[in-house]
Amino acid sequence: MEARDAFDYIIVGAGSAGVPLAARLSADPARRVALIEAGPDYPTVAETPADLLDGNEMSLIEHDWGFTAGLLPTRPTRYFQGKVTGGSSAVGNTIAIRGMPEDFEEWAAAGNPEWAWPKVLPHFLALENDLDFGGAFHGHDGPIPIRRWRPDELTPVQQSFLDGVLAAGYPYTDDHNHPASTGVGPAPSTRRDSRVRVSTAMGYLTPEVRARDNLTIIAGAVVNRVLVDGAAARGVEVLTGSATQELRARRVIVSAGAVNTPAILLRSGIGPEDELRRHGIDVRLDLPGVGAGLSEQARTGVFMVPKPGAENHGKSVGQIVMRTAGTGTARANDMYYAMVNHFNLAVQFPHLRDAAQAERVTCLLAVAREPRSRGRVTLASTDPRVAPRVDLDFLSSEEDHRLLADALRVVWELAQSPKIRDMADRIVLLTDSLMDSDEAVRDYVTASVDPAYNPTGTARMGPAGDPGAVVDQRCAVHGIDGLFVADASVMPGQVRANINMTVNMIGERVAELLGDD
Incomplete structure (x- = not known):
C-alpha cells in the first residue's frame, strides 16, 4: 500500500447524495475533494449508455450492484441499486416527489431540529429547476430539471x-x-423532455464542475473500509482491480447508500460488537445501530x-x-x-x-410508504467484493x-x-x-409483495442518548471524529414519497452543515 496526496474531503459513493455533496463542497477552491465511485463514470452525454439516458425504463441490469435481499424468510428477491456515477438516480424511474413537511417535522421532533421543514425546504429549492411551477415552493436555478407529463x-x-x-x-x-x-x-419527473433521464451526475457534474482543479473523481474503485486512527477517521482503503491503496483525508463522508454504507462501516470496525467479532474484525467502536432499522417500502x-x-x-x-x-x-x-x-x-x-x-x-x-416492518444489513464476508446480506423481513x-x-x-x-x-x-x-x-x-x-427499492435507516441520525442512532444531526458518526454519513442511511423515518429527491436534499443539506467545518 502507498499513501496518496491528502484531501480535505473524501466522499465514498457518487450517487443521489454523494454527487451533490461533491459539487457543493468543491465550489470552494480551497477545499480538495475526492469523489469515489465503485461503478463506471460517463463524463458526457455522448459517452452515456442508452439504458441510463432512457427515462422511460428503469435500468436494472447493466448498472446494478446485483444484490439479493431476503424478502420473506422463505423468499429471496433481486434488490436493485444503481452502480454508476449518479447511483440510483441514474437508473430509477425518475419520479421526483419530495417528502411531506410533516415527515421532516417528525425527524426534528426525534432530536434532529436541523432537519425541520423550514431547514430542508431551501435545499429542495436549491436542487430544483422546476419547469412548470413557480412560487415559494419550487426552485428554478438548480441542477435537476423537474417536469410533469402533459395531457x-x-x-x-x-x-x-x-x-x-x-x-x-x-x-x-x-x-x-x-x-x-x-x-x-x-408525476413530476427528473427530465427536461419526455425521454431523457437526468441523474445527479448529469445535473451536478457539468463540464465546468468536472474541470475544477480541486475535484478528483475516481471511478471503478471499491472502498473496503474507513481508516481509523484512535477515535478519528484518517482516510479510506480502496480496491481498484487487484491493487489496494490508501487515500488520506481530513474528513471522510460515506454516501454509499443504505446497503453499502453500513457494510463499509462494519468492515471499518464500527458497528455491533458481536457481529464484528464474529467476522474477526477489530472493534473500533461498538455502535449497535449500524445496519439495524432497515426500512423499505x-x-x-x-x-x-x-x-x-x-x-x-x-x-x-x-x-x-x-x-x-x-x-x-x-x-x-x-x-x-x-x-x-x-x-x-x-x-x-x-x-x-x-x-x-x-x-x-x-x-x-x-x-x-410507511411500513412498520424492519430489516437489517449485515456482512456476508469481510471481502468488499462480496455483497452484504440484506434481510427486509417484510x-x-x-x-x-x-x-x-x-x-x-x-x-x-x-x-x-x-x-x-x-x-x-x-x-x-x-x-x-x-x-x-x-x-x-x-x-x-x-x-x-415486493420492495420498492427505497431503503433507509441503516445508520440513522439521532442524539447521543439514542442507543440506535449512528450519526448526530450534522450526520457526524457518534464517537469517531472526522467521519460522516450522508445518504438514505441516516433517515430516521421513511418519507411519504419515493426517496430520491429527499436523498438529493440530504447531500445539499450536509454540504451546508459542513460548510464552516
Whole structure:
C-alpha cells in the first residue's frame, strides 16, 4: 500500500447524495475533494449508455450492484441499486416527489431540529429547476430539471387510470410537490423532455464542475473500509482491480447508500460488537445501530396481461400517480397508487411469471410508504467484493399485512373501471371470489409483495442518548471524529414519497452543515 496526496474531503459513493455533496463542497477552491465511485463514470452525454439516458425504463441490469435481499424468510428477491456515477438516480424511474413537511417535522421532533421543514425546504429549492411551477415552493436555478407529463403525452393506459381514479371520487392535483397536495395527477419527473433521464451526475457534474482543479473523481474503485486512527477517521482503503491503496483525508463522508454504507462501516470496525467479532474484525467502536432499522417500502398490486396493442412498450412505465391516506391510517399520503404500463416479469415480480403466462404485465400498483416492518444489513464476508446480506423481513408486522390487504382492495375496485379493464386480456390470479376472502387476500399479499427499492435507516441520525442512532444531526458518526454519513442511511423515518429527491436534499443539506467545518 502507498499513501496518496491528502484531501480535505473524501466522499465514498457518487450517487443521489454523494454527487451533490461533491459539487457543493468543491465550489470552494480551497477545499480538495475526492469523489469515489465503485461503478463506471460517463463524463458526457455522448459517452452515456442508452439504458441510463432512457427515462422511460428503469435500468436494472447493466448498472446494478446485483444484490439479493431476503424478502420473506422463505423468499429471496433481486434488490436493485444503481452502480454508476449518479447511483440510483441514474437508473430509477425518475419520479421526483419530495417528502411531506410533516415527515421532516417528525425527524426534528426525534432530536434532529436541523432537519425541520423550514431547514430542508431551501435545499429542495436549491436542487430544483422546476419547469412548470413557480412560487415559494419550487426552485428554478438548480441542477435537476423537474417536469410533469402533459395531457397529450399520456398513454391510453395512463389516461384510463386518471379517468378511473377521478370517477372513483379522488381529487385531482396538478402539483404533487405542493406541501398541501394530495390526490391524483401527473408525476413530476427528473427530465427536461419526455425521454431523457437526468441523474445527479448529469445535473451536478457539468463540464465546468468536472474541470475544477480541486475535484478528483475516481471511478471503478471499491472502498473496503474507513481508516481509523484512535477515535478519528484518517482516510479510506480502496480496491481498484487487484491493487489496494490508501487515500488520506481530513474528513471522510460515506454516501454509499443504505446497503453499502453500513457494510463499509462494519468492515471499518464500527458497528455491533458481536457481529464484528464474529467476522474477526477489530472493534473500533461498538455502535449497535449500524445496519439495524432497515426500512423499505412494500408494494403489491393487480397484475393484468395487456391486450395486443395495449402493451405500451417503449413508453414511460408511469405517468400518473395518486397519493392518499391508507384505509384507517389517518396519515395523509401514506399510500401511493400508480398504473404501471409494463413490468418485465423476468426482472421484477418474477414469482408471478408462471401464473401470468406472459413476459410483461400491466399493473395497478399500491405502495405502502410507511411500513412498520424492519430489516437489517449485515456482512456476508469481510471481502468488499462480496455483497452484504440484506434481510427486509417484510410483513413481520401484522399492521403491514392489513395495510397492503386494504390497498389491494382499493386497486381491485379501480381495476373494475371499464376503461382500465378494457385494456387487459386477463387479470393474473385475482378473482371476485378470492377478493371476498380475507384469508385469500392475505395469502395473495404474501405471495405478491415486493420492495420498492427505497431503503433507509441503516445508520440513522439521532442524539447521543439514542442507543440506535449512528450519526448526530450534522450526520457526524457518534464517537469517531472526522467521519460522516450522508445518504438514505441516516433517515430516521421513511418519507411519504419515493426517496430520491429527499436523498438529493440530504447531500445539499450536509454540504451546508459542513460548510464552516
